[in-house]
Amino acid sequence: MKASGSVDYNYFTLRCEPYEDRGERHSSTYDDVRYIIEGILCLEPEQFEPMEYGGRYGYRKGVAFNGIEIYYDGNSLNMGANVSMSGTGCRTYTQFHPMAELLGRIYDGVTEGEINPTRLDLAFDDYEGCLAPKRIIEIIRDGRLRTRAKMRCRAIISIDGKDRDEGDTVYIGSEKSDKRTRIYDKAKEQGDYESVWNRLEMVFRRDHARAVLEALVGGGQSLGETMAGILADQITFIERDDVNISRCSLSEWWVDFLENVKKIKLMLKEKPAMTVERLAEYVDRTLSACVYVLSETFGDDFWQRVKERGKQKIRRRHLSMLHNHALLSV
Numbered sequence: 051m052k053a054s055g056s057v058d059y060n061y062f063t064l065r066c067e068p069y070e071d072r073g074e075r076h077s078s079t080y081d082d083v084r085y086i087i088e089g090i091l092c093l094e095p096e097q098f099e100p101m102e103y104g105g106r107y108g109y110r111k112g113v114a115f116n117g118i119e120i121y122y123d124g125n126s127l128n129m130g131a132n133v134s135m136s137g138t139g140c141r142t143y144t145q146f147h148p149m150a151e152l153l154g155r156i157y158d159g160v161t162e163g164e165i166n167p168t169r170l171d172l173a174f175d176d177y178e179g180c181l182a183p184k185r186i187i188e189i190i191r192d193g194r195l196r197t198r199a200k201m202r203c204r205a206i207i208s209i210d211g212k213d214r215d216e217g218d219t220v221y222i223g224s225e226k227s228d229k230r231t232r233i234y235d236k237a238k239e240q241g242d243y244e245s246v247w248n249r250l251e252m253v254f255r256r257d258h259a260r261a262v263l264e265a266l267v268g269g270g271q272s273l274g275e276t277m278a279g280i281l282a283d284q285i286t287f288i289e290r291d292d293v294n295i296s297r298c299s300l301s302e303w304w305v306d307f308l309e310n311v312k313k314i315k316l317m318l319k320e321k322p323a324m325t326v327e328r329l330a331e332y333v334d335r336t337l338s339a340c341v342y343v344l345s346e347t348f349g350d351d352f353w354q355r356v357k358e359r360g361k362q363k364i365r366r367r368h369l370s371m372l373h374n375h376a377l378l379s380v
Contacts, residue, residue, distance in 0.1 A: 055277030057149050058251060059171035060135040061259075062156055064090075065164055068127040077124035078131040083113060086120055086133060090155050090165075092147055093118075107132060116142040128335065130166075137173070150266075150273050157267040160260065170259040172277045174250045175236070180303050181248040186220050186233050189287055189301075196286040196295055199223035199231070222285060228258040231285055252284060261316035269314060279314030324367070326375040 064086055066078040087095050098113040098120070105112040109121035109132060117139030122131040135143060143152065159165030179185070189195060199222050218238055223230040230253045237247035254262045262280060269276040288298040333341070344352060 054274030055172045055174045055281065057140050057153070057170065057273075058137045058173035059169060059253075060133075060140060060152075060156075061169035062133050062165050062167045063129075064131045064133070064159070065166065066122075066130040075127055077127050077129040078122040080111075080122065082131045083120050083122050086131060090133075090159065091118070091143070091152065092155075093143075115139075118142060137171075153263060153273075154267050157263055160263065167259045167263050168256060170254050170262050172252045172254075172262070172280065174277070174281060176248040176250070176307070177246055179246050179248070180307055181233055181250055182246075183218050183220050183233055183235055183248065190220070193290060193295075194288050194301065195222070196288050196298070197222055197231075198284050199227065199229070228255045229253065229284070250281070252281065257318055258316065261318050265314055265316060275311060276314060278308055278311040280316065282308050282311050283313040283315050324371060326371050329371065 064078075064082060066082045068075050068077055069079060070076075083098075084095055087093050087098060093115070098115045098118075101112040101114050101119070104110055105121045105123065106119075107121060108125045108129060110123040110125070112119055112121040114120070117136045119134045119136075119139070120131060121134070124130070124132075140149065143149065156165055156167060160167060174181075176182075219232060219234040221230065221232050231250065232253070233248065233250045235247075236249040237243070237245040240247075265280060266273055266276050269279075271279070287301040287304040288295070289301055290298055292298045
């Protein structure tokens with residue numbers, strides 16, 4: 051299959067029980083790291099070395115093995131331990147175990163409430179030139195792209211840093227979205243200006259990453275077929291042979307690239323409605339330190355001013371939260 055994909059980035063968090071040592075509380079320990087390495091990754095702790103610069107992303111410590119990084123001892127007690135597998139890390143991992151087995155263990159952890167997947171990228175390589183960025187740009191300009199992304203073409207940027215219309219990277223979807231597609235000249239990125247090697251990468255975050263994981267593990271097909279099915283559902287290149295874009299036929303080259311794979315729609319769980327209680331929990335969990343600093347600096351007068359400004363900005367969703375809370379309090 052030409053569109054057979056691969057996992058290009060895998061990022062997830064293990065929920066850990068905080069512990070106390072000499073009066074200090076920690077979000078995770080090296081015991082949690084050993085569990086990740088041996089129990090989830092099925093690798094050996096001896097393969098990992100401590101990072102010279104410590105941790106990242108708010109974690110104090112970390113260990114790494116050729117693109118597979120594990121961070122622990124976070125600044126907040128609810129941070130657990132974090133696993134980051136770059137493209138290099140994913141390729142490293144598949145030298146030891148099939149990626150499908152790891153995804154299965156991660157999914158088991160998700161269903162047990164132990165693991166939270168936060169990012170999962172799928173990559174598709176083209177060695178024939180059908181996904182050449184300049185070609186895709188022209189196709190998009192001609193209105194021959196059908197996509198689930200709300201923002202069809204976010205930006206066209208050259209890898210060498212010079213903005214120009216005929217750039218080397220195409221982004222489909224918003225940078226802030228939980229899903230985004232980019233198409234770029236992979237050969238040029240690697241410093242090869244002669245070979246034909248284009249890459250389409252689909253970035254999925256948060257709920258979309260979880261939905262992709264569920265599709266990959268529970269689809270009953272090979273990883274490659276499932277990834278191609280997800281791609282076929284997310285973006286489609288068409289011929290403008292009907293005034294209604296939903297009825298336009300698929301471009302022949304796109305059908306050839308996908309080899310008539312069946313579309314796989316991601317099943318997203320409906321988010322619970324925001325309530326006053328959930329809002330209070332969010333502020334307490336993420337903004338409590340800021341609230342303390344502002345209170346100590348400006349006192350109660352500051353919060354009265356914030357309250358008055360907030361009253362001017364209130365919207366229907368805020369009024370709905372207040373109304374529902376009042377009903378429940380009766």
